[in-house]
Amino acid sequence: MAEEAVLRYLEKNEEISDSGKFAEDRGLSHDDILNIIKSLNGFRLVDAQDIKKERWVLTDEGKKYAEAGSPEVQLFLAIPAEGIAREDLQKKLESSIFKIGSQQAIKNKWIEMGKSQVSRKVQQVEDKIKILLLQIQNGEAVSSEDIDALKRRKLITQQIWKGYSVRKGPKYAPKRKKAATDLTRENIQRGDWKELEFKEYNFSAKGQPLEGGHLHPLLKVRRQVQMIFLQMGFEEMPTNNFVESSFWNFDALFQPQQHPARDSHDTFFLKEPSTTKILPEDYVERVKEVHENGGYGSRGYGYEWKREEANKNLLRTHTTAVSSRMLYLLAQKPFAPKKYYSIDRVFRNEAVDRTHLAEFHQIEGVMCDRGLALSDLIGVLHEFFSRLGMSKLRFKPAYNPYTEPSMEIFSYHEGFKKWVEVGNSGMFRPEMLQPMGLPEDVQVIAWGLSLERPTMILYGIDNIRDLFGHKVDLGLIKRNPVCRLGLQYMDSA
DSSP, X not given: OHHHHHHHHHXXXXXXXXXXXXXXXXXXXXXXHHHHHHHHHHTTSEEEEEEEEEEEEEOHHHHHHHHHOOHHHHHHHTSOTTOEEHHHHHHHSOHHHHHHHHHHHHHTTOEEEOSSXXXXXXXXXXXXXXHHHHHXXXXXXXXXXXXXHHHHTTOEEEEEXXXXXXXXXXXXXXXXXXXXSOOOHHHHHHTGGGTOOBOOOOTTOOOOOOOOOOOOHHHHHHHHHHHHHHHTTXXXXXXXXXXXXXXXHTGGXXXXXXXXXXXXXXXXXXXXXXXXXXXXXXXXHHHHHHHHHOBTTBOOOOSOOOHHXXXXXXXXXXXXXXXXXXXXXXXXXXXXXXXXXXXXEEEOOOOOOSSOOSEEEEEEEEEXXXXXXXXXXXXXXXXXXXXXXXXXXXXXXXXXXXXXXXXXXXXXXXXXXXXXEEEEEEEEOHHHHGGGTOOTTEEEEEEEEESHHHHHHHTTXXXXXXXXXXXXXXXXXXXXXXXXOOHHHHTTO
């Protein structure tokens, strides 16, 4: 109907000067007219020119005041001639009306606002704001000064109206003949194929984009880190158990049971099942002994170790819990040097902000051999991080319950022009290793870092919630560039 109206009108007239007025005069939807004009213009039946009109319309607040009056007038009319207590006036009006009305009425010098009493300073007022709002609502002209005043109070907003002016196009016809897209069997049987107009075939047109899978930036960086470990001769540890017992997560690592990390404010403990039932009993006794009384050159912690604390189930707080299991299994066989790595999810009961989530990914490397020393750890760290593009390293002494000595790892960031912490490291203590059954001359060096931090730097992301979690923009996953690891590439990424 809209198409017929446009084409029939142009058959007898040169131009539709305003698509909005044209639609209004014929009782048609302007949106329908716009869509038809766009279609006819595409097929060159008409030539359409854009029309833009700017107009002011009332906001929801403006509509409210146009009907009920401005806040200052509502407040003025609520004040009797003899005045009113401030508290009573507040009760008569909405809080927003009282607040805005008081400010404007005082500014207009209509009222006197005392500490306890409010009184009128004039006897009558004109609601200029309501009058202006009604004029704008009715499409009447308003001065620029009044527009600015209403705009500052956010009572009006600018609306851009779009339409078309339309003339006949080079292929104009009173009725559009639909171009055929297919030659059917019926067309051939009826013989009407001779009169058909076929739609031109566009050999340059692109087909529908093919949807395919996309790798998340975390997975890309994870794969690159994994390849570095494999090139260095490491084998992957099984990290498929998110739920771990406190024994493997804490006790086996020589972490005391009163340590703050074992508090519910820092760790997610399970309600069901709340405890584990299977632990290697002989090993448990050796761990208990070293916690209470020490051994292997240590005095221990000197407290009463409780089995019920070790039995508690939790969401693992670090993948070092997996390392403790792997080292224990290694100790049950004739010793052979090993190099392990893991990259998987861990959980901490932390407040979520721009740099912290309650779950994140930990990268961990572990080397086990005879006669290892701190110099070996430093050398391996230089080799590992240089493959990540971090050639400038510094180490700072630190404390970990299960490593001694311990070191925080810092790398110089060329983009930030400063040293940034990139990981933690250390040598596992004898109090942890020897109760497992490992020989006395066997040492274990280890280091760890998060997967999220280097990924955020690589992809220029400053809020971890934009990288990982339910608020992630899927466009990031579809459009993120393929980038190499290395701080020298991070600024361009």
